[in-house]
Amino acid sequence: MLDYSALSALAxxxxxxxxxRAARALHVTPSAISQRIRQLEERVGCALVIREQPCRATDTGRRLCQHVDHVRLLEQELQGALPALAPQGMARVPLPIAVNADSLATWAAPAIASxxxxxxxxxxxxxxxQDYTTEWLRAGAVLAAVTSSARPAPGCNSRPLGAMRYLAAASPAFVRxxxxxxxxxxxxxxxxxxxFNAKDDLQARWVRRLCHRxxxxxxxxxxxxxAFVTAALAGMGWGMQARELIAAQLAEGSLVELVPDTPLDVPLFWQHARAASAVLDALSREILAAAAASLLQR
Amino acid sequence: MLDYSALSALAxxxxxxxxxRAARALHVTPSAISQRIRQLEERVGCALVIREQPCRATDTGRRLCQHVDHVRLLEQELQGALPALAPQGMARVPLPIAVNADSLATWAAPAIASxxxxxxxxxxxxxxxQDYTTEWLRAGAVLAAVTSSARPAPGCNSRPLGAMRYLAAASPAFVRxxxxxxxxxxxxxxxxxxxFNAKDDLQARWVRRLCHRxxxxxxxxxxxxxAFVTAALAGMGWGMQARELIAAQLAEGSLVELVPDTPLDVPLFWQHARAASAVLDALSREILAAAAASLLQR
Structure with missing residues (x-):
């Protein structure tokens, strides 16, 4: 089997x-950490950690970290079944996921938090x-993701969440x-x-649909x-705003649609590593229930 | 002088x-872009662009981009003085800045937007x-930054903004x-x-002050x-919350301080490139005024 003390050090x-900081967290010396990772790198035959400030995983390092996270989830399940294994109670295990910003700012945060x-x-x-969260899954950096991609990443299941509705909105003064x-x-x-950032193409997509070019x-x-909402209110620009985030502003008229009734609906999917663990299944249930209550269902 | 058509292509x-996309924005062919950047790289003697998806600047490339942004600001000022230079009205110029997330979520967004x-x-x-935004200035990626560092980055002025107050807060049920x-x-x-992320050490700082270790x-x-506020409300964890963001929750009692009257105040500074432009000066005035109204002043 693999050397799990070395894999824990890497993670x-x-x-x-x-x-x-890793040494402090694991209660060993930094040189012990360094030695374990060097041996693991020799065995795997490539660098696993980019030694920068802060340290980052290489692609191969990330896959190993995902494997560690997965094994920890399975261990936790075992401990649930065999309490004698963990006399001091179950240790918390890391559960890495990727979420698009607007989902996190609206329906997803309460589900994750509860x-x-x-x-x-x-x-x-x-x-x-949302167009890039699948890359995190594919790279092995997370165990599940809210994504706009329906096609399952390798080793993952994909389930539809419904669509997030965006409106091209601005202040009435900006429109005038x-x-x-x-x-x-x-x-x-x-x-x-x-x-939102260089990856955000919602504005361009809305314009292409409106102007056909x-x-x-x-x-x-x-x-x-x-800040996106604040900026629109202050007349800094127009943008595709998540309808849920600007409901109050639309109702009071401080934000208006540039062109009435031209929403852009972005279908979202929940993709998660297939080899199920009970904990990941429980998260999936919360995510699916919250999405069903908040996102547009066909 | 430098080749500004090549520098524009790089930016x-x-x-x-x-x-x-750069070719489309500049109305030239991709091969023209590619050729200009190659020539610039030959002249400078090192790579300027990391050809990935998306393309990123190397350290040297970033410095050149900052120079382009700066020259554009100065050109715009000149056009203000000599309107004949820009018969179709002034073109908008890029103004890159770095801001910490909590400032952007509270006092800074309205200032930037207006x-x-x-x-x-x-x-x-x-x-x-806030401990890392100065790096963006130092690397030449931005022209100004809201930062926790008082010491001016090279070529920059630093002005105190006041302190952002954080409270260690959680839901009453979580505390019980x-x-x-x-x-x-x-x-x-x-x-x-x-x-907030791996760089966020506010929780650790508060604990060190409380426990002396x-x-x-x-x-x-x-x-x-x-999501940070949502998570605290749902009992997911305790965290250092910007007081301004949780004022309503504190008032209604849905969030409470872990230990009463133990705020952590983070002094913030506005650092901006020294070779002033009127536009950057105007932004500085808005930022300083908004900070004076919202942050704790001594």
Whole structure:
């Protein structure tokens, strides 16, 4: 079998970001950590850790860390069945998942939080664009992901969650100032838009559907779901806003749709490592229930 | 002088993330972009772009991009003085800054948004931990930053903004369940804490001050200011919450301080590139005014 003391050392370095902090967390010396990882690297035949500030896993290192996380989940299940194995009670195990920012800012956070409050886990939530969270699964960096990709990553199951509805919204003053003659390609090419980050193509997709062609949009970049709403309210730009996040603003009229009734629906999926553990299954149930209550179902 | 068509190509590739999108934005062919960057790399003598998905700048490439941003700001000022230079009106120029997540979720977003609504800029806001935003300045990736570091980065001015107040907070049920005998090192080593990401050491700092020693904390990782509050409300863990973000929850009693009257105040600074431009000065004024109204002043 593999050397699990070395694998634990690797997982600790990647989680903690340094050999010193990993040593402290595992109650050993930094040189013991360093030696275990070197031996593991010799056995695997390639580097597992990029020794930077903070330390990061190589692709191979990430796959090994995912394996450790998975084995820990299975161990925890065993301890549930054989309490004698863990006389001091079950240790919390890391459960790494990836979620898109708007889901985390709305329906997903309460589901994750109420699950975590009742299960012996330590959630490690990574945030990325919904078109990229599957990469985290594929790279072995997480055990489950909320993603826009229906096609299961290797070794994963994929289940539909429903669609997140986005509205192209701005303040009424912004619309009057930048779209006095309506929302057309010419005005869109001058009016500043809001994008979450370079990966966010929702604005471009909405414009392509509206104008039937690509329009080069001036873009403010603002990677915060709250700031995105604040920015729209202050007239900084227009952007695709998660409807759930701006319900109050739409109702009071401080934000309006650029073009009435032109929502963009983004179907989301829950992908999770197939070799099931009871803990991951419980998280899946919470996620699916929260999505069913909040996302658009067909 | 430097070849500014090549520098613009470089900046576009880094901003857009690919040679194809950069070509579309600049209305040239991808091979023209590629050729300009190759020539620039030959002249500088090192790689400027890491050709991945998405493309990223090397350290040297980032410095050149910062230089381009700076020159664009100066050009814009010149156009303000000599309108004949820009008969079609001023083009918006990119203004890259770095801000910590909690500032962006609270006082900084309205300041940035109202500034951006009135100036011909395209904000590129990067989010990082307040202890790391200075690195963005130092690396030349941004022109200004909200940071916890008072010492000016090379070529920058540093101005105090006041302190952001954090409270160690959790739900009353969480406190009863995990701290029945008070908040001590032993209970802290078992009760799950919330951290924003691996860089977030506020929880560890608060515990060190309380217990006068290092305590290894079980940690959930949750990189979203909203989700952080949601998680605390649901009893997922305790964490250092920005007081401004949980004022309502404290007032209604759904969140409480773990130990009454033990705030952690994090002094923040505004650092900006020294060679001033009127636009950057205007942003500085908005940021300083908003901070003065929201952050703790001595």
């Amino acid at each position: 600790a370095v990647v989680r903690e970001g340094s050999f010193e 699950f975590a409050a009742e299960h012996p886990v330590l959630m490690e939530v990574a945030v990325d664009d 100032r930048h779209f006095p003659d309506g929302v057309r390609a010419a005005s869109l090419s001058r009016a500043p838009s809001l994008v 690509h329009v080069e949009l001036p873009r403010h970049t603002l990677p915060s779901s709250q | 576009a590739v880094v901003r857009e993330g690919s040679f194809e 500034f951006a609504a009135e100036h011909p800029v395209l904000m590129e806001v990067a989010v990082d931990d 369940r995990h701290f029945p005998d008070g908040v001590r090192a032993a209970s802290l080593s078992r009760a799950p804490s919330l951290v 290092h305590v290894e904390l079980p940690r959930h990782t949750l990189p979203s200011s909203q």
